[in-house]
Amino acid sequence: MEHVKELNDCEELVPSELGTKEYWDKTYVNGMKHFKESGVVDEGWFGEDSSLRVVKWLRSEQEVKKNDKIVDIGCGNGLLLLELAHEGFTDLTGFDYSTNAVELAKAIATQQEVAIKFEVRDVLNDDLEPELFDIALDKGTYDAVSLHNDNTREKRVQYINNVWKILKSKGKFVITSCNWTEKELVTHFNFKFSLHHVIPTPSFKFGGKTGNVVTSVIFEKREDIL
Template sequence: MAGLKFLPEDSSEANQHLSAPLQQLQTGREVASDDDRSVAADSWSIKSDYGSTLDDEQRHADAAESLSSAANFRPASDYSSDKDEPDADAMTSMLGLQSYWDAAYLDELANFREHGHVGEIWFGTDVMETVISWTKSLCIDVSQGHITNHVGEAKSQPVEQDDKYLSSWSVLDIGTGNGLLLQELSKHGFSDLTGTDYSEGAIDLARSLADRDGFSNIKFLVDDILETKLDRQFQLVMDKGTLDAIGLHPDGPIKRMMYWDSVSKLLAPNGILVITSCNHTKDELMQEVENFNQRNIAISQEPNTNKDQETQKDHPPFRYLNHVRTYPTFMFGGSVGSRVATVAFLRN
């Protein structure tokens, strides 16, 4: 996924919503100009993977039934830091549709072939560097057995020391876009790297860039997190904006529930999920995970549950591990927030 262009720190428009949905992401169903579409396409990526034997129609129906029956669970898209009722128009956008991203990445691919442009860095280079350094440190701490609820901030270590820990981590980047995140992870010692995207144009671009830059070790696959064909689990799953974009689909609440079910199957036990969002705060992401955990516990208590589901009574799928504390913050409505949130969850 490519980069968001943030407003200046002192911009009053930037403070209109604590979880920073950003005006360009709430375009409704209006048709964007070519320039707007190009910028937004460099800013988002909704792509990925899901592991289920159910067909799409059945999984969609199951998710819809869970939403309608679980009155005590708020849909993910209802979480908001500064208003009681969600704005329905702001909850959906063309940015949640695959057709949008297919067209956007065709433009990006043509730009690369004609001019060698890679597209913008997702969320900007500063955020990418922070996420990579922080995630690397987190993985090293986990490898060394230092698993706590509050792992320390990123620490700079020699690459030679990192390699022995990081080379064994299998990494999946869902909604990989141009794949530059995986290239940077490779530079920092990770070697088992896979990127997926439901846009074929994005995967063509990512492969072209990796080939040009000498990263033949990175695997890129066309795959959708809600309909994944992947048959393996990963120790580290990275998401930078994919969950946000899924929430902008007209069926966002249902699809987000399907997303969590998918990720829980793709992430290996004791694996780490790192989500970077510009549309949800750390607390909102934690609440969404808690709702998913509660839903799975409730399912495990129903009659005729299998053994795997029964284990979730005492061990819900995810628990909060840590979050990035170094992003710039601002005050709004008496609360302190950031335009970007990066949160790590551990798979139980």
Template sequence: MDEDTSQLEPSRLGTKTHWDSVYSRELSNFIDTGDEGEIWFGEEVVEKMVNWALDHISPISRPYILEIGAGNGTLLFALLEAGFESTRAVGIDYSADAVRLARAIAERRGLSGVLLLECNFLSQSPPKCSGQEQEWDLLLDKGTYDAIALGEKDRQGISPAVGYPARAAALLNPGGFFLITSCNFTEDELKQTFATPATGLLYHSRVSHPSIRFGGKTGSMYTTMAFQKPHLAP
């Protein structure tokens, strides 16, 4: 069992009912006012994740990109607007209204070709782009692992997040990256969870965030880290 996720108490933030309610309201607001909804973790985090991608994966290489728990699509759309190909990008979310909202925003922004689909990452295989025979070159997670880790535990006290790292690793092409931002887990905790013999992923790099001081301790409000699936041996 992952000790980090087992120590978290279940929360409404880990329920589909909560997120269905959130995105139903945000979809209604978008239809009425054009408000695209909350940017989870804020614009600065989105910008830093996009900059990391541009620094390490050239849009010219035409990577396949999957965002897990895309919500209103803010992060995925920012990558497309930075030059990555919309026809090689997929955003999934288990909330139907999140998908409807993201599709409406994409249409208004003129981002055609991107696939935005309803999918439960823990129990369903994400759909691929048209003509895609490989897996993914970049997986993105901005708060989704956090939410899953707050879900109800089973009778043995195991969090639904336990199966997440292996599923993410299996979806990466050799040499592919998994870029995650969390507000619940430290760098050491994410390394212990994702860079393991079971996943085969290796720690690659981190993104710095402003430090805060609370209770006599200094740390960051967010943790953003990249892990890489090793290239195949020649």
């Protein structure tokens, strides 16, 4: 299968500490400290605009219902889900493998009196329940998985398989990345997902080439594969 070959052949990113759980555990200890000491909530990954673009798409898409089951994979401090709760979305879940992230997200949601389920979950594990969600979100988590320093390709493939598994039929996957281009994401996800939509993001021009700092793509779960 050509697309699997492309996935195998694609060049991996240079590993970084952002690919380690220790890094994220430390990040959210600091986040909790800021929140407890001064009530400050650290900005989510890629800034507020990237969250707002995703929220706007979900709000405006006719197929998306306010009671759809939505999961944010690698939710961090939970800001994206908070935005969605404030927009009237009612069935929201956040997964993160960092207990510190989940504790922080719970504390912020409690303070804002918003009902969101937050669970400590490693999305690379085999124990995820199948066909649970209508929509899965990812802002920076596939990037973090891609920055692991060992078996990175296998981890990316496991990630894609698990996102496919937890989505219901025709489920949507909304991914925001700063490490991979739209073309690369399509190449990676192609064996389990078809491209549904690309959310326009700011672009820059350099040396005669145009590129995007952040890419936001919506995939639909493919049914024509096992």
